[in-house]
Amino acid sequence: xxxxxxxxxxxxxxxxxxxxxxxxxxxxxxxxxxxxxxxxxxxxxxxxxxxxxxxxxxxxxxxxxxxxxxxxxxxxxxxxxxxxxxxxxxxxxxxxxxxxxxxxxxxxxxxxxxxxxxxxxxxxxxxxxxxxxxxxxxxxxxxxxxxxxxxxxxxxxxxxxxxxxxxxxxxxxxxxxxxxxxxxxxxxxxxxxxxxxxxxxxxxxxxxxxxxxxxxxxxxxxxxxxxxxxxxxxxxxxxxxxxxxxxxxxxxxxxxxxxxxxxxxxxxxxxxxxxxxxxxxxxxxxxxxxxxxxxxxxxxxxxxx
Numbered sequence: 001x002x003x004x005x006x007x008x009x010x011x012x013x014x015x016x017x018x019x020x021x022x023x024x025x026x027x028x029x030x031x032x033x034x035x036x037x038x039x040x041x042x043x044x045x046x047x048x049x050x051x052x053x054x055x056x057x058x059x060x061x062x063x064x065x066x067x068x069x070x071x072x073x074x075x076x077x078x079x080x081x082x083x084x085x086x087x088x089x090x091x092x093x094x095x096x097x098x099x100x101x102x103x104x105x106x107x108x109x110x111x112x113x114x115x116x117x118x119x120x121x122x123x124x125x126x127x128x129x130x131x132x133x134x135x136x137x138x139x140x141x142x143x144x145x146x147x148x149x150x151x152x153x154x155x156x157x158x159x160x161x162x163x164x165x166x167x168x169x170x171x172x173x174x175x176x177x178x179x180x181x182x183x184x185x186x187x188x189x190x191x192x193x194x195x196x197x198x199x200x201x202x203x204x205x206x207x208x209x210x211x212x213x214x215x216x217x218x219x220x221x222x223x224x225x226x227x228x229x230x231x232x233x234x235x236x237x238x239x240x241x242x243x244x245x246x247x248x249x250x251x252x253x254x255x256x257x258x259x260x261x262x263x264x265x266x267x268x269x270x271x272x273x274x275x276x277x278x279x280x281x282x283x284x285x286x287x288x289x290x291x292x293x294x295x296x297x298x299x300x301x302x303x304x305x
Contacts (some may be wrong), residue, residue, distance in 0.1 A: 003027045005295055006096050006106035008078050008235070011036060012047075012281045013272025013288035014112030015062035020292025022069025026299065029104060030066065031096065033077045037114050037273070038281075040130020045139055047282045058281070076100060078235045081109060083267075094267065097235075107302075108295050110261075111254065111270040112288060113232035115277060118251070120152070120225065124205035133205065134224045137161075139280065141168040144222050149173075150210050152202060152225035153180030156248055159190060165224060166193050173218060175210055177202045226250070231274045239265045246277065253277055260294035261287060269295055 005021050007014045010032030021028045038044070038055045045051060050058055063073060077099040084095055084105075096104040117135070119125045125133050134140040145168040151161060153176040162174045174180075174190065178201045182190070190197060201213040209219040229251035231243040236254075241263055243252035254275045256262060261269040271291040272284035279287060 001027070002093060002105040002107065003029045003072075004106070004299055005029075005108045005110055006031060006094070006104055007110045007112060008081075008096065009112035009114060009232075009272070009274070010034075010059065010063070010073065011112060011114055011272065012058070012062060012285035013114070013274075013279075013291075014110065015059070015066050016285040016288030017110050017112065017269075017271055017292035017295070018066040018071045018288075019062075019069060020289055021296060022066055022071045024292075024296040026296065027070070028066075029072045029074055029106070031074050031076050031078055031098070031104065033113075034075055037117065038130065041139075042131075043143070044281055045142070046280055047285075074104075076102065078113075080235050080238050081268075082238045083265075107267070108299065109268045110288075110291055110295060111233060111236065111263075111268065111274055112272045112284075114273040114284075115229040115251070115253075116232055117227040117229055119227055122152075122202055122204060125223075125225075128205065128223075132222050134222055135227055136280075137164050137168070137224070140224075141165060145169060147171070147221040148219060150175055150218065150220040150223045152223055153177040154226050155179060155181075156226050156250060158182075159186035161224075161226070162190060162195055163193060166195060170194060172196070173198055173210075173220065175202050175212075175218075176200070229253075229273075229277050233270075233274060236265075236268070239268065241265045241268065251277060259290065261291040262294060267298075 004026040005028050007030040010030045018028050043052045080097040082095045093107045148171045151174045158180040173196045204211045209217050211217050231252045254270045261271045269291045271287040
Protein backbone atom coordinates (compact mmCIF):
# COMPACT_ATOMS: atom_id res chain seq x y z
CA UNK A 1 0.00 0.00 0.00
CA UNK A 2 0.95 3.65 -0.19
CA UNK A 3 0.79 5.45 3.16
CA UNK A 4 -0.18 9.07 3.45
CA UNK A 5 2.89 9.69 5.60
CA UNK A 6 6.00 7.70 6.46
CA UNK A 7 7.58 8.91 9.68
CA UNK A 8 11.27 8.09 9.90
CA UNK A 9 12.19 7.99 13.58
CA UNK A 10 10.02 6.83 16.47
CA UNK A 11 11.03 9.19 19.27
CA UNK A 12 8.80 11.86 20.82
CA UNK A 13 8.85 14.06 17.68
CA UNK A 14 7.93 11.22 15.34
CA UNK A 15 5.34 9.72 17.67
CA UNK A 16 3.66 13.07 18.33
CA UNK A 17 3.44 13.82 14.62
CA UNK A 18 2.02 10.35 14.02
CA UNK A 19 -0.69 10.89 16.67
CA UNK A 20 -1.82 14.11 14.99
CA UNK A 21 -1.92 12.44 11.58
CA UNK A 22 -3.66 9.34 12.91
CA UNK A 23 -6.34 11.47 14.52
CA UNK A 24 -6.81 13.12 11.12
CA UNK A 25 -7.63 9.65 9.74
CA UNK A 26 -4.44 9.50 7.69
CA UNK A 27 -2.57 6.26 7.07
CA UNK A 28 0.78 6.44 8.82
CA UNK A 29 3.75 4.16 9.29
CA UNK A 30 6.55 4.93 11.75
CA UNK A 31 9.88 3.37 10.82
CA UNK A 32 12.33 3.29 13.71
CA UNK A 33 15.84 1.85 13.98
CA UNK A 34 15.48 1.28 17.74
CA UNK A 35 18.59 3.28 18.67
CA UNK A 36 17.41 6.24 20.76
CA UNK A 37 19.92 8.94 21.64
CA UNK A 38 19.05 8.72 25.34
CA UNK A 39 19.31 4.93 25.58
CA UNK A 40 21.96 5.20 28.31
CA UNK A 41 19.89 7.49 30.53
CA UNK A 42 17.92 6.15 33.47
CA UNK A 43 15.16 8.77 33.45
CA UNK A 44 13.65 11.55 31.36
CA UNK A 45 13.13 15.01 32.82
CA UNK A 46 11.40 18.31 31.99
CA UNK A 47 8.60 16.35 30.27
CA UNK A 48 5.38 17.45 31.95
CA UNK A 49 3.39 14.53 33.49
CA UNK A 50 6.20 12.07 32.61
CA UNK A 51 8.89 13.27 35.03
CA UNK A 52 11.28 10.49 36.01
CA UNK A 53 9.94 7.93 33.55
CA UNK A 54 12.51 5.71 31.88
CA UNK A 55 13.22 6.44 28.19
CA UNK A 56 11.86 3.03 27.23
CA UNK A 57 8.63 3.55 29.16
CA UNK A 58 8.14 6.97 27.53
CA UNK A 59 8.52 5.47 24.06
CA UNK A 60 6.15 2.62 24.90
CA UNK A 61 3.51 5.07 26.12
CA UNK A 62 3.87 7.19 22.98
CA UNK A 63 3.58 4.16 20.74
CA UNK A 64 0.42 3.07 22.52
CA UNK A 65 -1.07 6.54 21.98
CA UNK A 66 -0.30 6.42 18.26
CA UNK A 67 -1.54 2.86 17.78
CA UNK A 68 -4.93 3.90 19.19
CA UNK A 69 -5.38 5.87 15.97
CA UNK A 70 -4.27 3.16 13.57
CA UNK A 71 -0.62 4.18 13.23
CA UNK A 72 1.62 1.28 12.23
CA UNK A 73 5.14 0.77 13.59
CA UNK A 74 7.97 -0.99 11.83
CA UNK A 75 11.49 -1.66 13.10
CA UNK A 76 14.12 -0.98 10.47
CA UNK A 77 16.91 1.27 9.29
CA UNK A 78 16.14 3.64 6.43
CA UNK A 79 19.00 3.75 3.94
CA UNK A 80 17.49 6.04 1.32
CA UNK A 81 14.44 8.05 0.32
CA UNK A 82 13.75 8.53 -3.39
CA UNK A 83 11.11 10.76 -4.94
CA UNK A 84 8.72 9.12 -7.39
CA UNK A 85 5.68 10.25 -9.37
CA UNK A 86 2.37 8.54 -9.84
CA UNK A 87 2.36 6.77 -6.49
CA UNK A 88 -1.21 7.88 -5.87
CA UNK A 89 -2.83 9.09 -9.05
CA UNK A 90 -1.12 12.28 -10.15
CA UNK A 91 0.34 13.11 -6.73
CA UNK A 92 4.10 12.82 -6.19
CA UNK A 93 5.39 10.49 -3.52
CA UNK A 94 8.40 8.71 -2.15
CA UNK A 95 10.05 5.33 -1.90
CA UNK A 96 11.54 4.70 1.51
CA UNK A 97 14.24 2.04 1.23
CA UNK A 98 15.21 -0.07 4.23
CA UNK A 99 18.42 -1.93 5.04
CA UNK A 100 16.64 -5.29 4.79
CA UNK A 101 15.70 -4.58 1.16
CA UNK A 102 12.10 -3.64 1.84
CA UNK A 103 10.53 -0.58 0.22
CA UNK A 104 7.75 1.52 1.76
CA UNK A 105 5.73 3.92 -0.39
CA UNK A 106 4.39 7.16 1.04
CA UNK A 107 2.97 10.43 -0.22
CA UNK A 108 4.77 12.51 2.37
CA UNK A 109 7.78 12.10 4.71
CA UNK A 110 8.30 13.29 8.27
CA UNK A 111 11.95 13.03 9.36
CA UNK A 112 12.31 12.67 13.13
CA UNK A 113 15.56 10.76 13.41
CA UNK A 114 17.18 13.08 15.93
CA UNK A 115 20.91 13.45 16.47
CA UNK A 116 23.91 11.26 17.14
CA UNK A 117 26.44 12.35 19.75
CA UNK A 118 30.09 12.17 18.72
CA UNK A 119 32.18 11.95 21.89
CA UNK A 120 35.78 13.16 22.20
CA UNK A 121 38.30 10.37 21.73
CA UNK A 122 39.06 10.01 25.43
CA UNK A 123 39.03 6.54 27.03
CA UNK A 124 36.25 6.05 29.55
CA UNK A 125 33.72 8.43 28.08
CA UNK A 126 31.75 6.15 25.76
CA UNK A 127 31.14 3.36 28.29
CA UNK A 128 29.97 5.86 30.91
CA UNK A 129 27.84 7.97 28.56
CA UNK A 130 24.46 8.74 30.07
CA UNK A 131 25.45 7.42 33.49
CA UNK A 132 28.46 9.32 34.87
CA UNK A 133 29.35 11.21 31.68
CA UNK A 134 26.64 13.81 31.12
CA UNK A 135 25.92 16.51 28.57
CA UNK A 136 22.90 18.53 29.70
CA UNK A 137 22.64 20.36 33.01
CA UNK A 138 18.89 20.76 32.78
CA UNK A 139 18.50 17.05 32.02
CA UNK A 140 20.82 15.60 34.67
CA UNK A 141 22.22 18.09 37.17
CA UNK A 142 19.40 17.93 39.72
CA UNK A 143 19.88 14.19 40.12
CA UNK A 144 23.64 14.55 40.77
CA UNK A 145 23.46 17.70 42.88
CA UNK A 146 26.10 18.03 45.55
CA UNK A 147 28.44 15.56 43.82
CA UNK A 148 32.03 16.07 42.73
CA UNK A 149 31.57 17.15 39.11
CA UNK A 150 34.07 18.00 36.40
CA UNK A 151 33.53 20.09 33.27
CA UNK A 152 35.56 19.07 30.23
CA UNK A 153 36.82 22.22 28.55
CA UNK A 154 36.13 23.18 24.94
CA UNK A 155 35.81 26.42 22.97
CA UNK A 156 32.02 26.61 23.18
CA UNK A 157 30.88 28.92 26.00
CA UNK A 158 32.85 26.87 28.49
CA UNK A 159 32.78 29.51 31.24
CA UNK A 160 29.01 29.96 30.94
CA UNK A 161 28.45 26.20 30.97
CA UNK A 162 30.63 25.83 34.06
CA UNK A 163 28.77 28.60 35.88
CA UNK A 164 25.50 26.87 34.96
CA UNK A 165 26.59 23.60 36.57
CA UNK A 166 27.79 25.51 39.64
CA UNK A 167 24.12 25.94 40.65
CA UNK A 168 23.95 22.28 41.63
CA UNK A 169 27.26 21.69 43.38
CA UNK A 170 29.98 23.50 45.28
CA UNK A 171 32.53 20.85 44.28
CA UNK A 172 33.14 21.77 40.65
CA UNK A 173 36.34 21.57 38.59
CA UNK A 174 36.87 22.93 35.08
CA UNK A 175 39.43 20.93 33.09
CA UNK A 176 40.81 23.16 30.34
CA UNK A 177 42.00 20.07 28.42
CA UNK A 178 44.33 22.15 26.22
CA UNK A 179 41.17 23.27 24.41
CA UNK A 180 39.60 26.08 26.42
CA UNK A 181 40.92 29.60 26.95
CA UNK A 182 39.61 31.93 29.64
CA UNK A 183 39.81 35.69 29.58
CA UNK A 184 40.34 37.76 32.72
CA UNK A 185 36.66 38.34 33.33
CA UNK A 186 35.77 34.66 32.95
CA UNK A 187 38.57 33.69 35.32
CA UNK A 188 37.29 36.22 37.83
CA UNK A 189 33.72 34.88 37.62
CA UNK A 190 34.80 31.29 38.11
CA UNK A 191 37.11 32.19 40.98
CA UNK A 192 34.32 34.15 42.67
CA UNK A 193 32.16 31.03 42.56
CA UNK A 194 34.88 28.82 43.98
CA UNK A 195 35.39 26.84 40.78
CA UNK A 196 38.79 25.18 40.55
CA UNK A 197 40.41 25.46 37.10
CA UNK A 198 42.87 22.71 36.12
CA UNK A 199 45.23 23.05 33.15
CA UNK A 200 46.55 20.16 31.09
CA UNK A 201 45.22 17.58 28.66
CA UNK A 202 42.67 15.02 29.86
CA UNK A 203 43.67 11.49 28.83
CA UNK A 204 40.95 9.36 30.48
CA UNK A 205 38.00 9.23 32.83
CA UNK A 206 37.83 6.25 35.18
CA UNK A 207 36.01 5.28 38.36
CA UNK A 208 38.82 7.05 40.22
CA UNK A 209 38.35 10.31 38.38
CA UNK A 210 39.87 12.43 35.61
CA UNK A 211 43.43 11.52 34.62
CA UNK A 212 45.68 14.17 33.10
CA UNK A 213 48.61 13.72 30.73
CA UNK A 214 51.09 14.29 33.57
CA UNK A 215 49.62 11.36 35.52
CA UNK A 216 47.61 13.45 37.98
CA UNK A 217 44.19 12.02 38.86
CA UNK A 218 41.52 14.44 40.05
CA UNK A 219 38.71 12.50 41.80
CA UNK A 220 35.35 13.20 40.18
CA UNK A 221 32.02 11.39 40.41
CA UNK A 222 30.69 12.85 37.17
CA UNK A 223 32.07 14.54 34.08
CA UNK A 224 30.04 16.82 31.84
CA UNK A 225 30.93 17.87 28.31
CA UNK A 226 29.67 19.15 25.00
CA UNK A 227 29.55 16.58 22.21
CA UNK A 228 29.56 17.17 18.50
CA UNK A 229 26.02 16.40 17.35
CA UNK A 230 25.22 15.11 13.89
CA UNK A 231 21.81 14.86 12.25
CA UNK A 232 20.91 11.28 11.34
CA UNK A 233 19.89 12.14 7.82
CA UNK A 234 22.30 10.68 5.28
CA UNK A 235 19.40 8.71 3.81
CA UNK A 236 17.98 11.97 2.41
CA UNK A 237 20.93 12.38 0.05
CA UNK A 238 19.02 11.08 -3.03
CA UNK A 239 16.56 13.96 -2.53
CA UNK A 240 19.33 16.54 -2.44
CA UNK A 241 18.58 17.34 1.21
CA UNK A 242 21.75 17.30 3.28
CA UNK A 243 22.65 18.37 6.81
CA UNK A 244 24.52 21.65 7.17
CA UNK A 245 27.19 22.62 9.68
CA UNK A 246 26.46 24.40 12.93
CA UNK A 247 28.80 27.23 13.98
CA UNK A 248 32.14 26.45 15.64
CA UNK A 249 32.16 22.84 14.49
CA UNK A 250 29.43 21.89 16.93
CA UNK A 251 27.79 19.48 14.49
CA UNK A 252 25.14 19.34 11.79
CA UNK A 253 21.39 19.84 11.47
CA UNK A 254 18.69 19.80 8.82
CA UNK A 255 17.56 23.31 7.85
CA UNK A 256 13.85 24.08 7.54
CA UNK A 257 11.95 26.61 5.46
CA UNK A 258 9.43 27.65 8.12
CA UNK A 259 8.40 26.94 11.74
CA UNK A 260 6.28 23.95 10.72
CA UNK A 261 9.40 21.98 9.78
CA UNK A 262 8.85 22.12 6.02
CA UNK A 263 12.10 21.53 4.13
CA UNK A 264 13.26 22.72 0.73
CA UNK A 265 12.14 19.39 -0.75
CA UNK A 266 8.37 19.41 -1.42
CA UNK A 267 6.61 16.79 0.65
CA UNK A 268 9.35 16.40 3.27
CA UNK A 269 9.09 17.77 6.81
CA UNK A 270 11.47 17.47 9.74
CA UNK A 271 10.84 17.75 13.48
CA UNK A 272 12.79 17.44 16.70
CA UNK A 273 16.54 17.35 17.29
CA UNK A 274 17.34 16.69 13.63
CA UNK A 275 16.48 20.33 12.92
CA UNK A 276 16.81 21.85 16.40
CA UNK A 277 19.83 20.51 18.32
CA UNK A 278 18.78 22.39 21.48
CA UNK A 279 15.33 20.78 21.67
CA UNK A 280 14.58 18.60 24.68
CA UNK A 281 12.07 15.74 24.59
CA UNK A 282 9.01 17.86 25.29
CA UNK A 283 9.87 20.56 22.75
CA UNK A 284 10.68 17.85 20.20
CA UNK A 285 7.22 16.38 20.76
CA UNK A 286 5.71 19.85 20.29
CA UNK A 287 7.59 20.22 17.01
CA UNK A 288 6.17 16.86 15.93
CA UNK A 289 2.64 18.12 16.62
CA UNK A 290 3.28 21.25 14.55
CA UNK A 291 4.69 19.22 11.66
CA UNK A 292 1.79 16.77 11.86
CA UNK A 293 -0.72 19.60 11.55
CA UNK A 294 1.15 21.06 8.57
CA UNK A 295 1.33 17.67 6.85
CA UNK A 296 -2.38 17.15 7.38
CA UNK A 297 -3.20 20.46 5.71
CA UNK A 298 -0.76 19.77 2.89
CA UNK A 299 -2.51 16.49 2.14
CA UNK A 300 -5.93 18.15 2.33
CA UNK A 301 -4.90 20.71 -0.28
CA UNK A 302 -3.30 18.05 -2.48
CA UNK A 303 -6.51 16.01 -2.42
CA UNK A 304 -8.51 19.10 -3.36
CA UNK A 305 -6.34 19.95 -6.35
